[in-house]
Amino acid sequence: MSLLRLxxxxxxxxxxxxxxxxLAIALSVTLLLGxxxxxxxxxxxxxxxxxxxxxxxxxxxxxxxLLLYSVxxxxxxxxxxxxxxxxxxxAHPDVAWIVPLSLGDSHFGFRVLGTNDDYFRHxxxxxxxxxxxxxxxxxxxxxxxxxxSEVAARLGYDLGREIVVAHGLGREGFARHDDKPFRVxxxxxxxxxxxxxxxxxxxxxxxxxxxxxQGGAPVPGRRVSAEAVRAMExxxxxxxxxxVGLQSRLATFRVQRFVNEYRQEPLLAILPGATLQELxxxxxTAEQALSAVTVMVVATALLGMVTMTLASLAERRREMxxxxxxxxxxxxxxxxxxxEALLLGLAGTALGVLLLYGAQLALQPVIDSRYGLYLAIGAxxxxxxxxxxxxxxxxxxxxxxxxxxxxRMSVADGMTVRx
Amino acid sequence: xxxxxxxxxxxxxxxxxxxxADEPRRELKAHEHGRASLKIAIEGDRVLLDLExxxxxxxxxxxxxxTExxxxxxxxxxARLGEPLGLFMLPAEAGCRVADAAVEIVTxxxxxxxxxxxxxxxxxxHAEDVRHNExxxxxxxxxxxxxxxxxxxxAFFDVFPATEQIDVTVTGPDGQSAYRVERNAPxxxxxxxx
Numbered sequence: 239m240s241l242l243r244l245x246x247x248x249x250x251x252x253x254x255x256x257x258x259x260x261l262a263i264a265l266s267v268t269l270l271l272g273x274x275x276x277x278x279x280x281x282x283x284x285x286x287x288x289x290x291x292x293x294x295x296x297x298x299x300x301x302x303x304l305l306l307y308s309v310x311x312x313x314x315x316x317x318x319x320x321x322x323x324x325x326x327x328x329a330h331p332d333v334a335w336i337v338p339l340s341l342g343d344s345h346f347g348f349r350v351l352g353t354n355d356d357y358f359r360h361x362x363x364x365x366x367x368x369x370x371x372x373x374x375x376x377x378x379x380x381x382x383x384x385x386x387s388e389v390a391a392r393l394g395y396d397l398g399r400e401i402v403v404a405h406g407l408g409r410e411g412f413a414r415h416d417d418k419p420f421r422v423x424x425x426x427x428x429x430x431x432x433x434x435x436x437x438x439x440x441x442x443x444x445x446x447x448x449x450x451x452q453g454g455a456p457v458p459g460r461r462v463s464a465e466a467v468r469a470m471e472x473x474x475x476x477x478x479x480x481x482v483g484l485q486s487r488l489a490t491f492r493v494q495r496f497v498n499e500y501r502q503e504p505l506l507a508i509l510p511g512a513t514l515q516e517l518x519x520x521x522x523t524a525e526q527a528l529s530a531v532t533v534m535v536v537a538t539a540l541l542g543m544v545t546m547t548l549a550s551l552a553e554r555r556r557e558m559x560x561x562x563x564x565x566x567x568x569x570x571x572x573x574x575x576x577x578e579a580l581l582l583g584l585a586g587t588a589l590g591v592l593l594l595y596g597a598q599l600a601l602q603p604v605i606d607s608r609y610g611l612y613l614a615i616g617a618x619x620x621x622x623x624x625x626x627x628x629x630x631x632x633x634x635x636x637x638x639x640x641x642x643x644x645x646r647m648s649v650a651d652g653m654t655v656r657x
Numbered sequence: 658x659x660x661x662x663x664x665x666x667x668x669x670x671x672x673x674x675x676x677x678a679d680e681p682r683r684e685l686k687a688h689e690h691g692r693a694s695l696k697i698a699i700e701g702d703r704v705l706l707d708l709e710x711x712x713x714x715x716x717x718x719x720x721x722x723x724t725e726x727x728x729x730x731x732x733x734x735x736a737r738l739g740e741p742l743g744l745f746m747l748p749a750e751a752g753c754r755v756a757d758a759a760v761e762i763v764t765x766x767x768x769x770x771x772x773x774x775x776x777x778x779x780x781x782x783h784a785e786d787v788r789h790n791e792x793x794x795x796x797x798x799x800x801x802x803x804x805x806x807x808x809x810x811x812a813f814f815d816v817f818p819a820t821e822q823i824d825v826t827v828t829g830p831d832g833q834s835a836y837r838v839e840r841n842a843p844x845x846x847x848x849x850x851x
Contacts, residue, residue, distance in 0.1 A: 285832070292828070487700040488797075490828050491707045511833025512826045 241570070245577035248557075252550065256582065259543045263586025266539035267629055268593040270532045271622055275598070277525055279613040281518065282364075284310075287431040288510035290362030292490055295319065295327060295497055296479035298504035302520075305513045308339055308479035311349050311432050315341065318476035323503045327480065330496060332489035335360050338477040340444050343403050343415070348389045350403050350437045352444035352477075358384070360483055363431045373397050374424030377440045380468055382423035388434040388607065390425045397422050403437070403447060415447040418464045430612035442472040482507070536629055540636045543582055547575065547640035551647065558648045572645040579637020583630040591618070591626070688789045690714065691821035693813075695745070699806060699829035704753060704798040706741055712762065712790040714820040719790045721764075734792070735760055737816050741796040746810030752801030760794040803829075811843035 249256040288294075288309055296304040297317030306312040328336045337360055340352030355376045358369050374397045376384060385395060395401065400419040420439060428434060446467045462470075484490060490509065497507035558571055566574075598615050605611050618626065693710035712719040715734045722728040737743065738760045747753050800806065806829075814820055825836045827847055838845050 289832070487698045487828050488703055488705045490698050491696045491705070509826060509828055509833045509835075512828070512835035514833075515835040 241573050241577050242581070245574055245581055248574070249578055249581060255546055255550070259546050260582055260586040260589060262539040262542050263536075263583065263629070263633065264589035264593055266532075266536040267587050267590025267626070268597065269535055270625060270629070271591070271594050271618075272597065273528055273532045274622060274625065275594075275613055276611070277528075278619075279611055282614075283430060283612050284514055284517075285511065286364030288514065289364060290360070290366055290483070291481045291510055292484045292487065293482040293494060293497070293507045294479060294510050295482055295505060295507045298506045301506065301508045301513045302517055304479065304506055304508055305510055305517075307341070308481075309432065309510065311341070311436070315478050318478055319480065319505060320476050320503060321474050323500065323505060324477055324480060326500070326502075327482065327497060327505075330493060332485050332493050333482055334485045335483040337361065337481040338441055338474070339479045339481065340441055340474065340476075341478045343405055343444070343447075345389070345401060345403050345437045346393060348386075348435055348437050350439060350444075352439055352441045352474075354441055357438065357481075360481070361433070363429050363433070367429075369429065369433065370427045372425045372427045374422070376424060377443075378423060379421070380440065380443055380446060380472075381418060381420045381464065382440065382443075383420040384424040384426060384438040385422055386426055386432075386434040386436045386438075387428040389437055390422075395422050395425075397425065401437075403439070418447045418467065430606065441474045441477065445472040445474050446470075536632070539586070540583075540629075540633050543579065543633065544636050544639050547578065547637065548643065551640060551644055554644075555647065555651060558644060559651060562648055562651075568645050568648045571648045572641045575641035575644050576634060576637050579641070580630065580634045583633025583637075586633070587626050587629050688791070691819065692824065693820055693822075694824045694826070697809075697825065697827045697829070699803050699827070702800055702803060703756075704800055704803060704806065706745065706794075706796040706798065708738075708741075708792075708794040708796075710792050710817070710820065712792055715792045715817050717819060731762075734817075738792060738794050741794070741798070744811075744813040744816055746812055747798075747800075748805050748808060750802060750805040752805075753798040754800075755796060756799045757797040758794065759796075760792065762790055763793050764790045807847055809838075809845045809847070811838055811845070814840045814843045 288305075294304060294308050296308055297315060297319060299316040303313060303316070307315050324336075324338060327333060335356055337356045338353055341349060343350040358371075358376045361369055363369075371384075372387065372390075374384070376382075383401060389395070399422045401422060402414055402416045402419050404414050420443070426433060446464075449462050449467055449470065449472070482493070484493060494507040494509070497505050561571065561574075562568075595615065598613060602613055602615065605613060688711055690711050690713040693708065693714055695709075696705075696707040698705040698707075715738070716722075716727070716730045718727065722731045739758050741755060741758060742753065809825075811823065813823065820840070822837060822839045825838055825845055827834050827836070829847075834848065836845055836847075
């Protein structure tokens, strides 16, 4: 114990250097943990987005591609599913619910998703939470729209506001469905998923706004008014993809096979959670590279500490000699320097954790709204604690290098320093 | 041959060239020797295992068994496949027993035979033995405690030495996950979803 007191007193005596060294370790620890948190946070938010869906059905193509465009609105669908096939799947006895997803239009850069009320009933995110309305409710009229929280917040929309949907993804939209405006009927609560950045309308409405269009543009002289379109029978021709929930998980592979071997149309059914892991397998290499960089940064900081201690040994020879003269053995000298490394490591790690939490508190809202990445602020995970312990341990071991040198010097010098 | 029948046949021939519904579906599933897939679904006290493997992994050939030896090999393989707990070792605490096991051999290109039957001229130099076939087995297990299903040992690799890797998909109360199990590490730890 007295060794640790001695070590801390010795560090305090050289506090500017010690502080800078601890700060270097702290920054490296912040980086190490920060990268780990972003990594696990990204995984959790991706996994949380597909909770509760047994299968996703889309046109035949890559499994990953289907997952990305249907749930995360990344990339583009290769093909649509015809309405007849959609209904065949919906009629399968093992299917408990099916939610259609129809993509293709946008509103000020936010995707417009055609779906039905079942979407609000069956969609689940993080830990099986259902979607909740912050205001209003699901569709009651053909031209009702339900906004994700971020759409409403960013564009400053309230209930009842009229909005115009653009055809395709054009920001200002040279092709706009301005003859058939929508009314904001509901605004969803924040979910931390792509739902927040989506404008939801009914499948029939998607059909309705395209009823007088052909080849991606309105047909001149053939305008069908919003009133007239209400009287029409609006049967969707196709959907982009569908989320499927099953009566029992045991039926998962039976239904998957049914869809994959569906004769009339080449379709693909994927297990979203399993497909997501394929994505991690691909990203794993990049993650490892990133982790390797952070580990190198920690190593650099510890190397700095060793350099600092080694450099100070020459000027501390007198200090060592005095210690020897008051009865300290060369072993005590070894212990003292190792204890100093341990203390520096501990102080640096603690400071690093403090910095991390400070940075997270300050940056969380920005990361959340900018990147849609929700990083939970919680106690360090077991993995993180292990990493922290690893840093302290590595620091202490690295401290053995100057400690060993000091030991040798103090044996050689004895109680007098000859210069 | 009566004239009526001749006309009818001619009509079929003409229709056959235009109506795509009559055409055999041309589609081949990916098929890679050495690789098999195992899908596991867990719900309540039930576990469903769905195994698919090219015949090459199981018996070493994929044509219909012709010699006595080949027939014996198929019979032996079917018997081994009928005992899933000897292929996939589940933890004893789970207390699983086989409630149902169904094994079948699927030949992939029955549509070619279909085409032959219609007498369309086609010049495939496909001999019978270049066809692929697959062994498919669906097992239903009843387990005392499915929560104890945290690992699977793959004796499958020892029983069927031509198998190199198995792609495993799991869907259960903890979510869905996917793994790849290889011959040199024939064991799977089922983690939660992450």
